[in-house]
Amino acid sequence: MDDKIFSEIPMRTWRWLGVNEARVPENLSDNVKKQQILVEAGQKDEVVLVNREGSQLEVQVHIADGGELHLVNAQLVPADTAVTSRVKVYVGKGAKFSYTTVEAGARHTAAELTVDMAGDDSVSDIWGLYFGDGESKIDLNYVIRQKGRRTDANMQVRGALLGKSEKIFRGTLDFLEGSKGSVGRENEEVVLLSPQVRNRSVPVMLSHEDDVDGHHAVSVGKIDEGKLFYLMSRGLDMADAQRLIVEASFNPVIDRINDEALKEEIDKVLMGRLVNG
Amino acid sequence: MTEKKKTYIEDIERTLYDIKDEDRSVYKAHSGLTEDVVRDISTRKHEPQWMLDFRLKSLDVYNSLELPTWGPSLDELHMDDIVTYVQPDAKMTGSWEEVPEDIKDTFDRLGIPEAEKTSLGGVGAQYDSEVVYHSIQEDMVKQGVIYTDMETAVREHEDIVKEYFMTLVPPKDHKFAALHGAVWSGGSFVYVPAGVHVEMPLQSYFRLNAAGAGQFEHTLIIVEPGASLHFIEGCSAPKHNVTNLHAGCVELFVKDGARLRYSTIENWSRNMMNLNTKRALVEKDGIIEWVSGSFGSHISCLYPCSVLHGENARCEFTGVTFASKGQNLDTGASVIHAAPHTSANINTRTISKAGGMATYRSAVKVTKNAPFAKCSVNCESLMLDNLSRSDTLPVMDIEGDEADIGHEAKIGRISDEAIFYLTSRGIDEEEARAMIVRGFVEPIAKELPLEYALEMNNLVNIELEGTIG
Amino acid sequence: MAEKLLEIKDLHAGVEDKEILKGLNLSVNKGEVHVILGPNGSGKSTLMNIIMGHPKYQVTSGTMEFEGEDMSGLKTFERARKGLFLSFQTPEEIPGITVENMIRTAKQTITGDKVKLVPFRKELKAQMQELKMKPEYAQRYMNVGFSGGEKKRNEILQLLMLQPKLALLDETDSGLDVDAVQIVSEGVAKFHNENNSCLIITHNTRILEKLKVDKVHVLMNGQIVEEGGAELIEDINSRGFTHILDAQNEAK
Numbered sequence: 001m002d003d004k005i006f007s008e009i010p011m012r013t014w015r016w017l018g019v020n021e022a023r024v025p026e027n028l029s030d031n032v033k034k035q036q037i038l039v040e041a042g043q044k045d046e047v048v049l050v051n052r053e054g055s056q057l058e059v060q061v062h063i064a065d066g067g068e069l070h071l072v073n074a075q076l077v078p079a080d081t082a083v084t085s086r087v088k089v090y091v092g093k094g095a096k097f098s099y100t101t102v103e104a105g106a107r108h109t110a111a112e113l114t115v116d117m118a119g120d121d122s123v124s125d126i127w128g129l130y131f132g133d134g135e136s137k138i139d140l141n142y143v144i145r146q147k148g149r150r151t152d153a154n155m156q157v158r159g160a161l162l163g164k165s166e167k168i169f170r171g172t173l174d175f176l177e178g179s180k181g182s183v184g185r186e187n188e189e190v191v192l193l194s195p196q197v198r199n200r201s202v203p204v205m206l207s208h209e210d211d212v213d214g215h216h217a218v219s220v221g222k223i224d225e226g227k228l229f230y231l232m233s234r235g236l237d238m239a240d241a242q243r244l245i246v247e248a249s250f251n252p253v254i255d256r257i258n259d260e261a262l263k264e265e266i267d268k269v270l271m272g273r274l275v276n277g
Numbered sequence: 278m279t280e281k282k283k284t285y286i287e288d289i290e291r292t293l294y295d296i297k298d299e300d301r302s303v304y305k306a307h308s309g310l311t312e313d314v315v316r317d318i319s320t321r322k323h324e325p326q327w328m329l330d331f332r333l334k335s336l337d338v339y340n341s342l343e344l345p346t347w348g349p350s351l352d353e354l355h356m357d358d359i360v361t362y363v364q365p366d367a368k369m370t371g372s373w374e375e376v377p378e379d380i381k382d383t384f385d386r387l388g389i390p391e392a393e394k395t396s397l398g399g400v401g402a403q404y405d406s407e408v409v410y411h412s413i414q415e416d417m418v419k420q421g422v423i424y425t426d427m428e429t430a431v432r433e434h435e436d437i438v439k440e441y442f443m444t445l446v447p448p449k450d451h452k453f454a455a456l457h458g459a460v461w462s463g464g465s466f467v468y469v470p471a472g473v474h475v476e477m478p479l480q481s482y483f484r485l486n487a488a489g490a491g492q493f494e495h496t497l498i499i500v501e502p503g504a505s506l507h508f509i510e511g512c513s514a515p516k517h518n519v520t521n522l523h524a525g526c527v528e529l530f531v532k533d534g535a536r537l538r539y540s541t542i543e544n545w546s547r548n549m550m551n552l553n554t555k556r557a558l559v560e561k562d563g564i565i566e567w568v569s570g571s572f573g574s575h576i577s578c579l580y581p582c583s584v585l586h587g588e589n590a591r592c593e594f595t596g597v598t599f600a601s602k603g604q605n606l607d608t609g610a611s612v613i614h615a616a617p618h619t620s621a622n623i624n625t626r627t628i629s630k631a632g633g634m635a636t637y638r639s640a641v642k643v644t645k646n647a648p649f650a651k652c653s654v655n656c657e658s659l660m661l662d663n664l665s666r667s668d669t670l671p672v673m674d675i676e677g678d679e680a681d682i683g684h685e686a687k688i689g690r691i692s693d694e695a696i697f698y699l700t701s702r703g704i705d706e707e708e709a710r711a712m713i714v715r716g717f718v719e720p721i722a723k724e725l726p727l728e729y730a731l732e733m734n735n736l737v738n739i740e741l742e743g744t745i746g
Numbered sequence: 747m748a749e750k751l752l753e754i755k756d757l758h759a760g761v762e763d764k765e766i767l768k769g770l771n772l773s774v775n776k777g778e779v780h781v782i783l784g785p786n787g788s789g790k791s792t793l794m795n796i797i798m799g800h801p802k803y804q805v806t807s808g809t810m811e812f813e814g815e816d817m818s819g820l821k822t823f824e825r826a827r828k829g830l831f832l833s834f835q836t837p838e839e840i841p842g843i844t845v846e847n848m849i850r851t852a853k854q855t856i857t858g859d860k861v862k863l864v865p866f867r868k869e870l871k872a873q874m875q876e877l878k879m880k881p882e883y884a885q886r887y888m889n890v891g892f893s894g895g896e897k898k899r900n901e902i903l904q905l906l907m908l909q910p911k912l913a914l915l916d917e918t919d920s921g922l923d924v925d926a927v928q929i930v931s932e933g934v935a936k937f938h939n940e941n942n943s944c945l946i947i948t949h950n951t952r953i954l955e956k957l958k959v960d961k962v963h964v965l966m967n968g969q970i971v972e973e974g975g976a977e978l979i980e981d982i983n984s985r986g987f988t989h990i991l992d993a994q995n996e997a998k
Binding site for chain 3: 692693694695697698699700701702703704705706708709712713715716717718719720
Binding site for chain 1: 347642662670674675682
């Protein structure tokens with residue numbers, strides 16, 4: 001059971017890198033939470049999902065033509081728990097899918113996001129945040145398939161790794177044949193905060209259509225020393241300065257959450273662990 | 278208005294490359310791969326026992342390994358049909374006069390003897406499985422530089438070969454490395470003693486003439502501390518209707534403070550499976566520079582790997598890949614940062630057209646032992662139509678926190694506005710497209726030796742005719 | 747009798763289903779400087795692009811003649827070879843093609859002759875000096891990493907090197923500081939003589955200070971609604987466009 005594959009990368013590569021598949025976490029609870037979200041044509045909706053216990057979350061989303069959905073998926077399970085999340089999204093013509101996801105807890109988390117931008121002029125705007133500390137493992141596989149004409153995809157991921165945490169982020173933009181006039185942007189920024197972390201980043205871009213504009217970028221490194229120095233010259237100590245910088249990189253994601261109480265809860269979890277890490 | 282050329286890819290002018298010589302080989306191994314074939318090759322080469330043992334062990338490894346589970350499909354490769362060893366009717370010589378007429382003509386057409394006179398410090402020429410010509414300038418020899426074919430090296434420099442041969446790419450690495458270990462033949466051996474700077478490049482040219490054959494040349498280069506070398510590798514083959522296989526192996530040892538530039542323009546014909554393995558081990562303050570142009574072959578899997586083993590070791594990788602009809606070119610690079618303060622720059626351009634498939638694949642690994650590693654990757658892909666495919670699949674695997682890794686990739690087509698701008702200056706559409714494509718590969722072209730840059734431009738021009746009209 | 751260079755009659759044109767030019771008439775003689783004024787969105791840039799034959803735009807009716815020859819079947823590069831030149835409002839960045847290579851290639855195709863490198867370089871260097879462009883810019887890629895002002899100077903450099911019969915200047919002075927406008931206008935003034943003509947779109951009168959303006963056209967809503975001499979510029983500057991529209995409506 002331990003070795004079961006939870007999710008696969010759309011295009012395989014060298015095995016020794018260990019990124020081809022995300023495995024089902026050990027000691028995963030059998031508790032499966034299923035959720036279906038339907039946004040009718042022209043409707044606008046917001047759904048907030050918060051996982052505090054460690055179940056298997058399975059979400060199916062259908063956004064009909066011209067519909068709009070903002071889905072918030074916050075994973076705040078206890079640090080000794082395993083958790084998975086699988087989100088499948090269909091985006092109709094002229095429809096918009098906004099996604100804000102926070103991976104802030106768990107000992108082992110695996111998450112898959114698949115967005116089918118089937119409709120012409122559909123938009124998806126994906127913002128993700130992950131935070132690893134202790135011995136936590138974070139294994140993510142996000143795929144956006146751009147099928148319609150003039151689709152617009154944006155995938156922005158911010159992360160920080162502490163302790164002995166390990167993380168794999170795979171982010172795929174797939175321009176399918178016929179996706180003329182589509183644009184796709186993907187960007188991951190990772191801050192490394194401990195010498196024992198392991199970070200794997202796999203930004204994949206597949207294209208079967210010439211009339212597209214795709215761009216991806218990844219940056220991995222320590223906290224910018226110039227920024228640290230600037231803040232410390234203003235009287236902050238190292239820990240405060242670090243916290244402030246990490247917070248700043250997380251803010252574009254957290255600011256998208258409208259629920260103030262949830263925002264505060266996430267902030268508390270993250271900052272509390274950042275200090276202890 | 279001049280009439281537009283309507284060339285299609287099928288009728289591309291490859292005359293220069295496509296002239297097949299009559300097959301006058303004196304010996305061909307049986308097709309397929311058996312212990313007898315391996316023993317036979319070794320006997321014919323009068324090899325020492327350890328090399329035969331090495332071959333046989335590699336054969337065992339080959340039989341025990343599976344094909345890779347990623348990358349282009351290799352279904353069309355039937356090892357039982359491949360002739361692993363083809364001995365041309367020629368002995369290795371140091372004088373072009375002694376090279377048989379038809380073989381010499383081939384290299385004349387490719388401009389090798391001419392280039393030797395003007396811009397090279399030494400030349401090696403391999404025809405099918407054996408090297409037929411090898412020569413190096415006198416003053417280089419005086420400084421202790423060795424440049425010869427691998428067979429001679431096994432005989433005359435046995436200790437060095439034994440110390441390094443297939444230690445960097447061990448046969449168990451992958452199935453085709455094992456295959457190479459079992460049936461390798463030909464290739465070049467270069468040894469540059471400490472502190473010696475080889476001013477003019479050395480060039481080895483590999484030509485596969487026989488149909489249904491494999492070429493498994495082994496290139497072993499050792500650049501001792503503080504020395505420097507520019508090595509150029511060229512490859513081509515005429516078009517046959519059966520699958521040819523190239524599974525060469527390149528092992529480069531760059532010692533403390535040494536510098537090696539390894540340039541390749543690969544233009545195999547469109548029936549070639551090019552499954553080549555290239556690797557460099559770079560010690561303290563050493564520099565490896567790869568310049569890699571992939572234009573030919575039916576299927577290519579090529580990812581030169583740099584192991585940055587010593588502190589401050591550096592890698593510069595510059596690559597261009599052009600995939601056209603019937604081609605699936607899976608190329609890229611990998612870098613392993615295994616020491617502190619190592620750095621790498623990877624810069625690639627890929628073009629795909631007329632149904633060609635191009636994949637950029639890379640791995641950047643920073644181990645725990647490599648604090649302050651720095652790596653920046655930039656890859657851009659240009660698609661000339663929507664029949665083609667272009668994929669980008671980089672992996673970064675970083676351990677520790679003292680690393681600075683950046684990656685950027687772009688995919689798209691020639692912009693209509695850029696075409697309008699150029700045509701508004703009087704340049705016709707076809708030339709405007711060609712200029713933009715040439716501009717796209719310019720950062721790579723400028724890294725190539727002049728004659729290769731010209732050859733690359735010609736290849737780009739040949740490939741582009743037929744995209745309009 | 748003045749020689750006709752460009753003559754546009756009852757031109758209807760646009761992009762996809764949208765008509766932008768709605769019956770435009772314009773005539774430019776050899777040796778003249780014309781200025782087109784008009785509010786944003788009136789179709790000024792579209793007109794420039796259509797004269798140059800941008801494939802995005804379709805001409806639905808009307809005629810355009812250059813030196814008495816119908817231009818309708820001509821592609822962009824053929825128009826350039828006949829002596830038309832467009833200085834772009836936002837010049838394209840083209841990686842990998844150097845300024846020198848670009849201009850030399852263009853000059854070769856326009857003149858049909860091989861352009862010798864040494865004299866060409868000498869001329870290029872001299873012109874760049876006049877435009878206060880650093881000589882190393884000749885080896886830089888077309889507009890890549892150029893500031894707004896450098897891009898515009900690069901356009902004028904091409905104008906001076908290619909010596910067209912008709913220069914279409916699309917807001918060549920926009921977004922520039924005072925010094926850059928000065929350099930660019932001197933470049934245009936240097937280019938202009940009795941054998942060539944300029945058609946200028948501008949919001950700025952400074953570029954015109956060194957030129958004798960022969961005629962001013964006011965373009966609104968896809969048509970030339972008012973024509974006059976240089977004095978019209980002053981008028982528009984002080985009173986804006988609305989009064990012209992009002993006057994028109996009254997006339998109707």
